[in-house]
Amino acid sequence: MSDLSGERVTLTAGGRLLLDGIDVAVRAGSVTALIGPNGAGKSTLLRALAALEAPASGTVRFGTVDAATLSGVRRARIAALVEQDANTDLDLRVEDVVALGRLPHEGVWGGPLKERERIVEESLDAVGMSGFRGRRVPSLSGGERQRVLLAKALAQRTPLLLLDEPTNHLDIAAQLSTLGLLRRLAAGGATVLAALHDLGLAAAFADDVVVLAGGRVAASGPVASTLTPELIRDVYDVDAVILPHPTSGRPVLALDLPEIAGAEREGSR
Amino acid sequence: MHLRLAFPLLPLTAVAVLAGCASPGAGAAPTPPATTAAAAVAVDNCGTPVTFPAAPSRVLTIKSTSTEMLLALGLGDRIVGTAFQDGPLPENLAADGASLVSVADQVPTEEAVLGLEPDLVYAGWESNFSADGAGERDELQSLGIATYVSPAACKEPEYKPKKLTWDSIFGEIREVGDIFRVPEQAEKVVAAQQAELATVAPDAEGRTALWWSSGDDTPYVGAGTGAPQLILDTLGLTNIAGDVQDTWTPLGWESIVAADPDVIVLVDASWNTADSKIATLQTDPATKNLSAVKNSRYLLVPFPASEAGVRSADATVDLAAQLADLS
Amino acid sequence: MTATEEAAGPGVTGATRALAALRGSRLTLAGVGLLGVVLLGASIAVAVTIGPADIGVGEVFRSLSSHLGIGSTPLSALRDGIVWELRLPRLLTAAAVGAGLALSGAVMQAITRNALADPYLLGLSSGASLGAVAVLLLGVGLLLPVAAFLGAMLALLATLALARSAGAITPARTVLAGVAVSSLAAAITSLVIFWTATGDSYREILGWLLGSLAGARWPAVAIAVVALAVVGVPLLAGARVLDAFAFGDTSAAALGVNVPGVRWTLLGGTALLTGAMVSVSGSIGFVGLVLPHAVRLLTGPGHRALLPLSALAGAIFLVWADTAARSLFDPRELPVGVVTAILGAPVFALLLARRTRT
Numbered sequence: 037m038s039d040l041s042g043e044r045v046t047l048t049a050g051g052r053l054l055l056d057g058i059d060v061a062v063r064a065g066s067v068t069a070l071i072g073p074n075g076a077g078k079s080t081l082l083r084a085l086a087a088l089e090a091p092a093s094g095t096v097r098f099g100t101v102d103a104a105t106l107s108g109v110r111r112a113r114i115a116a117l118v119e120q121d122a123n124t125d126l127d128l129r130v131e132d133v134v135a136l137g138r139l140p141h142e143g144v145w146g147g148p149l150k151e152r153e154r155i156v157e158e159s160l161d162a163v164g165m166s167g168f169r170g171r172r173v174p175s176l177s178g179g180e181r182q183r184v185l186l187a188k189a190l191a192q193r194t195p196l197l198l199l200d201e202p203t204n205h206l207d208i209a210a211q212l213s214t215l216g217l218l219r220r221l222a223a224g225g226a227t228v229l230a231a232l233h234d235l236g237l238a239a240a241f242a243d244d245v246v247v248l249a250g251g252r253v254a255a256s257g258p259v260a261s262t263l264t265p266e267l268i269r270d271v272y273d274v275d276a277v278i279l280p281h282p283t284s285g286r287p288v289l290a291l292d293l294p295e296i297a298g299a300e301r302e303g304s305r
Numbered sequence: 306m307h308l309r310l311a312f313p314l315l316p317l318t319a320v321a322v323l324a325g326c327a328s329p330g331a332g333a334a335p336t337p338p339a340t341t342a343a344a345a346v347a348v349d350n351c352g353t354p355v356t357f358p359a360a361p362s363r364v365l366t367i368k369s370t371s372t373e374m375l376l377a378l379g380l381g382d383r384i385v386g387t388a389f390q391d392g393p394l395p396e397n398l399a400a401d402g403a404s405l406v407s408v409a410d411q412v413p414t415e416e417a418v419l420g421l422e423p424d425l426v427y428a429g430w431e432s433n434f435s436a437d438g439a440g441e442r443d444e445l446q447s448l449g450i451a452t453y454v455s456p457a458a459c460k461e462p463e464y465k466p467k468k469l470t471w472d473s474i475f476g477e478i479r480e481v482g483d484i485f486r487v488p489e490q491a492e493k494v495v496a497a498q499q500a501e502l503a504t505v506a507p508d509a510e511g512r513t514a515l516w517w518s519s520g521d522d523t524p525y526v527g528a529g530t531g532a533p534q535l536i537l538d539t540l541g542l543t544n545i546a547g548d549v550q551d552t553w554t555p556l557g558w559e560s561i562v563a564a565d566p567d568v569i570v571l572v573d574a575s576w577n578t579a580d581s582k583i584a585t586l587q588t589d590p591a592t593k594n595l596s597a598v599k600n601s602r603y604l605l606v607p608f609p610a611s612e613a614g615v616r617s618a619d620a621t622v623d624l625a626a627q628l629a630d631l632s
Numbered sequence: 633m634t635a636t637e638e639a640a641g642p643g644v645t646g647a648t649r650a651l652a653a654l655r656g657s658r659l660t661l662a663g664v665g666l667l668g669v670v671l672l673g674a675s676i677a678v679a680v681t682i683g684p685a686d687i688g689v690g691e692v693f694r695s696l697s698s699h700l701g702i703g704s705t706p707l708s709a710l711r712d713g714i715v716w717e718l719r720l721p722r723l724l725t726a727a728a729v730g731a732g733l734a735l736s737g738a739v740m741q742a743i744t745r746n747a748l749a750d751p752y753l754l755g756l757s758s759g760a761s762l763g764a765v766a767v768l769l770l771g772v773g774l775l776l777p778v779a780a781f782l783g784a785m786l787a788l789l790a791t792l793a794l795a796r797s798a799g800a801i802t803p804a805r806t807v808l809a810g811v812a813v814s815s816l817a818a819a820i821t822s823l824v825i826f827w828t829a830t831g832d833s834y835r836e837i838l839g840w841l842l843g844s845l846a847g848a849r850w851p852a853v854a855i856a857v858v859a860l861a862v863v864g865v866p867l868l869a870g871a872r873v874l875d876a877f878a879f880g881d882t883s884a885a886a887l888g889v890n891v892p893g894v895r896w897t898l899l900g901g902t903a904l905l906t907g908a909m910v911s912v913s914g915s916i917g918f919v920g921l922v923l924p925h926a927v928r929l930l931t932g933p934g935h936r937a938l939l940p941l942s943a944l945a946g947a948i949f950l951v952w953a954d955t956a957a958r959s960l961f962d963p964r965e966l967p968v969g970v971v972t973a974i975l976g977a978p979v980f981a982l983l984l985a986r987r988t989r990t
Binding site: 546555558590 | 683684685686687709710711713714717718719839844846847849850958962963964965
């Protein structure tokens, strides 16, 4: 029931066509990577699929339900969005930010305090930030802030999770642990759609991939069959080879760097 | 006709006559200057030296006090225009002033002033002379237009009367008489006013009074140094705001209720009538129990008579009659 | 429970947990709130004994108790009037107006994500003054608070439109637009007063433009308190929603907030509240700007604490500001807006300086 899909989603802003008849389906229990060059419309598509931006035409469905028919609160109980580089100049504490994730579940006067405390704790724990509860958000590094925002989305306890570049600003260990978390959530039945600019991470972690270019879907499907060297050349205009990982067998992306490749060949001569 | 051009300016030193308010702070009468037809009259008016080589013949009066002063001295024919009149003329001057032309309801602009080609602008308030009003005094004088402010309204510390006296008012009457070369007429007016005032018997009961000029939320009242204080003193009434060293002052209702004045003097102005003040006093739960309100002990004074001038004596006599009629 | 926690002993862990539970909880908020209510009550109780009239503390409380039906020897009608008809309604109006303005300021700062937002700086107060003066002097057939609300709302719309006309709405541009709108409204207010009145009407202009509580009687109390209850309490309910705006509109929408709906409802609420307050007090400046910032230093930016405590702090502040205005230069009175400006303008300057540094 918790699939996420878009049918012929078209979205314009200021007369510019940003999304052009997007058809996309994200399976429940899987991680789908949304990839594509800068300006392909990844962030816009995430907002549209989270039903935060109304498309000019087309339908977004949470399971079988037309998302446009949902109230804001019900929508926020089903889908959570982690924005890219969201920031605040308010001197909020980390735990207060994470507690905001409970807003759709509580009334304006607040809900059961114990439950909120527990969920905030668990969410911070899940992103490895339990030690930061009392810290002020403006004092955090970019990566720490990114993880707090992820914890806020987790606190929403939604079956659908949409993330815009969740590994931005993270060091390699934090990137892997964040993506590991997403995999565990999917294993628990969640539907995860993450925009990633790192093709290597996308290839290594995602089940499926949606490739966006110029506001259209260039390709979509399981990573292994979709992310081919031909597609990467078409979309990104770079050469790459895809190898199986020596132990896991998952696809590993190796980029062909023209200058270095040329130099190597010269040197070996 | 421009008389000021017909007479060459005499040197200031010739017969410079210093008027009474030249001695700082004194509300004393000016020494009568020895005037001859050819002698210039020089005065120190609120700190501005003004020389009158001859009697002004084209006068613009601003505020009622200046208009009434000239009419009382029989100089109505010298007035080419009036401005910013505070209310109708008193009965005894109404006939003389019937033909006067008002050029502006408020302070006239400098252009309007120059357009009249006056040789004197006579203002009731010092603030009437300002760049956004009738023009700065220096500028007008450099254009050959003399300026004069009622000395009781001087604002500079050395010129502002520490406490207005009848002599200060008579001083202005005499000074204007000298400027217009009608000293005998001035003396007649002063003598008449002195006689009038002599008839006023101080209140036997020594009652307290509030002089309410305007303002509803915070009343604006007559304080301890101006015409209201002088008139109340003459009437034998104690001003509840008499301790405030100013002509007027905003006074909170709490102070008024706490003082519970025996008598309330209500200034009747077209924009804030005595009737509306009485209505306020009777309906406001805080003031309806004032003894003056419960016993309707009100004295009425028209706004133009509430400022120091030639009408102050008449106003005092009128108020004394009203006071005598009170229970 | 970890080994270290066990080693520290059950007492310590218990205390740590209790502290953790207390932190930012409704309990501490309730505690601080209660303290604020007590302070406000005490402020009014002390301020009611202060004034140009020499009335003893005992007399004041005799007057109050006789009116509250606790029965005791009444004072003379006049002395009783000073306490019950002048001082008390004025203090209660000051408290309600202070609470309303501070609450409006806190809400506006959140909703516009602008630390410099305040009903005075964004022109609402001047617009409300103009509305009120239009009713009083031009005989526009509207209820006074309604006209003040319309004036405030129009001024707010004009400010936001002006701020947006040159591109994105930035705090600096919004304040500049507010200054422009506010000056225009103040100029028209002055014009209306000059046009319809003569003599010394400039003092009435000052009353409206600087704010004064000198005319506050029981009807003013009714208007201010009812507005605070009807508009202010629902605004308090918006506190958590305002927190959701911390990371921007999209982030708020992702949490289920109806962004345009909430924004206009809350801005309309602040205009309504400001309008009602200005209709009884004229436009008193800086309360809405300074108090929320002062409270934020104590509570942090979470609106659940910030909104009610700003309201309480605003009430206490204006009670004392007005007490100073009516008794500092006894028996003369200052417009209370002069006092709030003297205290508030330096804080505003400080805020500006801090903004430019970051």
